[in-house]
Amino acid sequence: MAGEHGLFIYGIVPSDVEPTSDAEGVGSPPGEVTAIRHGELAALVSEVGLEEPLGRPADLSAYERLLDGTAEVAPVLPVRFGTVVTGEDAVEDLLDAHHDRFADALDEFEDRVQYTVHGRFDEQEFIGELLAGNRDAAALADQVRGRPEAESREQRIRLGEMISQAVELRREAENRDLIDAVGGHVVADAARAPSHELDAVHVAFLVANDDEEEFVRAVEEFAEQRRDLIRTRLIGPLAPYDFVSAHQLAE
Known part of the structure; x- marks a missing residue:
């Protein structure tokens, strides 16, 4: 049924950032991490069940592991742990609404x-x-x-x-x-x-x-x-x- 799953957002990165093939997200079993792109930005996301409880130590570790690993190779804006939206359209709307502000922030964190x-x-x-x-x-x-x-x-x-x-x-x-x-x-x-x-x-x-x-x-x-x-x-x-x-x- 539609609506049973949503997208967990980890962070905002430049559009040319590509998740590694072995990147694992939150949830049980861990979700595959992908990038949704809009303009100069991309959001790192993975699919989660909307009824699935999040907040286990393993979930927080997966969230931090993905963001910390990304920060070593590219600027990243962490999104608050537990942020889930209904689908790709919602992610794209978010990136569109705050595009310039997020892009400026990523510039600030380049090589930091x-x-x-x-x-x-x-x-x-x-x-x-x-x-x-x-x-x-x-x-x-x-x-x-x-x-x-x-x-x-x-x-x-x-x-x-x-x-x-x-x-x-x-x-x-x-x-x-x-x-x-x-x-x-x-x-x-x-x-x-x-x-x-x-x-x-x-x-x-x-x-x-x-x-x-x-x-x-x-x-x-x-x-x-x-x-x-x-x-x-x-x-x-x-x-x-x-x-x-x-x-x-x-x-």
Whole structure:
């Protein structure tokens, strides 16, 4: 029956981009990825059942794998995960309505990729450093040490609040230091919300291909200087997820 299937849109690319023959989309079984072209643009899509639930970890991985792989060879505008339209006409209408805006955005991302730096404080190291430098926190720690939780509840709450505030302040400082450390090698940066209460840094960077080596070296130096306190990961190259909000489609 017509209407049982729709098209999942992954991203917008230049019209000359061709999906690889082994590209797999979302769904079970994975859909074949194709390109629908209009003018200077193309949309990467695959067929999905309209009743099929999307959002499994495997679906998100397929979405990111396709976009990140595309970003390594061509500019791409990621479309918000889960965007499904009824058919090719709807895709072509979308490309037509926003053609010039999408084309300009693709020009901005030519030869540029995203990297994300994510670091987390080592809990014991951070608390040890805090207690060594904060008399009030150290005093509270002494008051709760070895005492039943019920008897030291108030002190534990106060100590927890002090630790949380210290983490937040240090996170802001570390994010600023990271941005300063790599600032000469990036086009743009976007601080990301912490994903864990002990997050130390979480920033996305848009990096020109010619600057990737210097950028990676600067991140490695930043991480090395903090290796005992912060466990740092460099994730990328990625599609420019954090830099396309003005161009995303699904509202």
